[in-house]
Amino acid sequence: MSLPELDRQPRLEGARYLLRPLAAEDWDALYAIASDPAVWEQHPMQxxxxxxxxxxxxxxALARGGALAIIDKDRGEIIGSSRFQALKSAEEDEEExxxxEIGWTFIATRYWGKGANREIKRLMVGHALQSVERVDFRVGEANWRSRTALENIGAQRTRRTDLSKYQRKRVLHLIYAIRREDFADGPLASDT
Structure with missing residues (x-):
């Protein structure tokens, strides 16, 4: 069975949040959120x-495509961003x-712990798994907040890792995944 091609810049709407393609005009609103050091305190790029x-x-994010602005529907304002990246066919992927990859996600601190990440990831993972067999997430080894959030949505830590450099320091990323067969029965299967 052939799967439809993944639209990396969709418009996805949930009960509380809307995801739409990121635009150059989003700079001011997004930087207002990103300028808070607390957003990045556990991230490898602090x-x-x-x-x-x-x-x-x-x-x-704009150059690569796949970037989405996250909008609080009630307030009509941007609360963060996420991306679809590293799209691979079965022939290109080590697990065949x-x-x-879904990542580079950040949201305003006032939305932490209130279900925003869960709804955003449910929308993105559900959309992606219509076209691919697996969604991957790269997370810094010491980013416990993101690791816990991934585990809460049913992502499983894999044996794969990614080692990169930032400012001449080694940065270890752990790879988590949600497979299509696990999504249907997992915590993101419904919007509750």
């Missing part, structure tokens, strides 16, 4: 709150499954 560093991150 200086992303700085305007010059965040500008590179933002420009990269088609996959896409």
């Amino acid at each position: 200086d992303r709150w700085r305007q010059d560093v965040f500008r590179d991150f933002f420009d990269d 499954q088609s996959s896409v």
